[in-house]
Amino acid sequence: MKPLLEVRNVTKRFGGLIAVNDVSFDVRKGEILSVIGPNGAGKSTLFKLISSFLKTSNGLVLFRGEIISNLAPHTVARRGVVRTFQETTIFKSMTVRENIIVSHHLQSKASLLGFFLGSRKARADEKRFGESADRIIGLLGLENIANELASNLPQGHLRVLGMAIGLATDPAIILLDEPFAGLNHDETMRLVTLVQRLRDEREVTVLLVEHDIPAVMKISNRIVVLNFGQKIAEGTPQEIQNNPGVIEAYLGSEDMAVGI
């Protein structure tokens, strides 16, 4: 089966610094693939390259066999590749429900003029968005806070809301940038279950960048490891756990390792 997303020899230079160096991997439909690596390994840069928030210096990103690297970010989103952000990025002064409704933008059939004039198509759209938002709210268990202002929410809920915004765009693949950062163990485990449910119930392929190794090991089908911008390993959680190169990248060379 053809992979859903292909990263081919992608390189990003910032002046003399090579942030991402000749990285290639595939994401298969329906899997959860994590990209891990020590700080400064180029994970977030790689994410920005895939979602086209940055332009590649070299190499290509293909989605369903078509090149998506270096297109406008909103065009990439339109194709079905949607990212969430490392910082809890939401629309602060909207309620949770409004956040989700506005994020249905890609699915609107009516034109902006149609919405202005309140055409039949536009009203149908509004109705559909509202229903879909309620479905997402139900799926993610946000019922109790649906009408809260987003700026009043605690971290854990914000993360879920970020995901809800991503889901509202009805993506084929969702890129989660450090979804577990700053969450406690319980919140993380709840979110892990949630992401797995998303994949199963909404058939969304998930690509995530993360620091939290236990969470990654639990959630991922496969893992890609970056270090200093290069891919040093790729495989199942078991394979990665036992890969000497990975252990070295995380703990320094063996003689420097001071227990795990």
Place this chain on the structure above:
Amino acid sequence: MNKKILAYVALFLVFVYAVVPMLINISGRLDFYYTLTSVALLSIASAGVWLTFYIGRINIGQGAFALAGGYVSAILISQYGFNFWVTLPIAGLFCAVLSVFIGLPILRLRGVYFAMVTLVLTEVMRLTTLALPITQGAKGITSLPLPSGLEIFGLKLIPDFSTLENPKVGFYMMAITLMIIAYAVLYRIVNSRLGHLCRSLQQNEELASSIGVNTTYLRVLTYSISSFFGGIAGASFVAITQSIYPSSFQVADSINFMLNCFLGGLGYVFGPMLGTLMLYFGWDLLFTIGKYQMLVYSSLLIILMLFLPNGVLSLFDRKEKR
């Protein structure tokens, strides 16, 4: 809820179309017609500025478009013999198109940088009208005729203003009507999906583009609607004063348009309307204290903004009670 809004609208319409003219007639202060006409027209330009605030841009350049719109109308009337009513939409459209070309590069800027560029824009427009032959430099374009009548298929829509007993009343009706249309459009924009997208843009442009919003398109679209309002206001002013000069709209006017929005409240569609009314009358009322006018006026503005950062309308906002 909807009935309540309709009732308010009806009340407002009765007030501006019937009660105000009646009050003016009783008091005999016919000069109020001119004052209120000005307020109505300035509030249209302010409505445009408010819309650019709504996408998170501080616009201090509305004077440029008011000036451009005014000149377009004046030139079309004086040199090509157009009917004023035809030039009005043309002036608006001209500004809208012009703002697309200006907006494409400058709308990439944010915050104070965008504000600075727009501030310069007013001055650039003034200097342009000074320099171009068609605008006749500092002499300006004067002795324009009063708006003539408008007929469509023999149906008389608007009477010839020169045949009116008191053209001031005519101008008042025109300005109020334009203002009501402008705010109806604004209200509809804000409460339709377009407005929701503008808000998404205002709060987080990166996230907006990651949910698939074409941010450049939306910014330019909003800016051109804003400039359309500016052009309409400028052209209408020309009709009233029957003249236009490069100094008709200056940096100070641009700043006032922005202040109107601040004062009324950036979160309220009708904020700029109230803000314009208060600023205009506030300034005039303080005229009586002579040389301290500016001092008191600016102090009052500072105090208002300190204590009501969300605008005067936030006083009436029952939702935000804590």
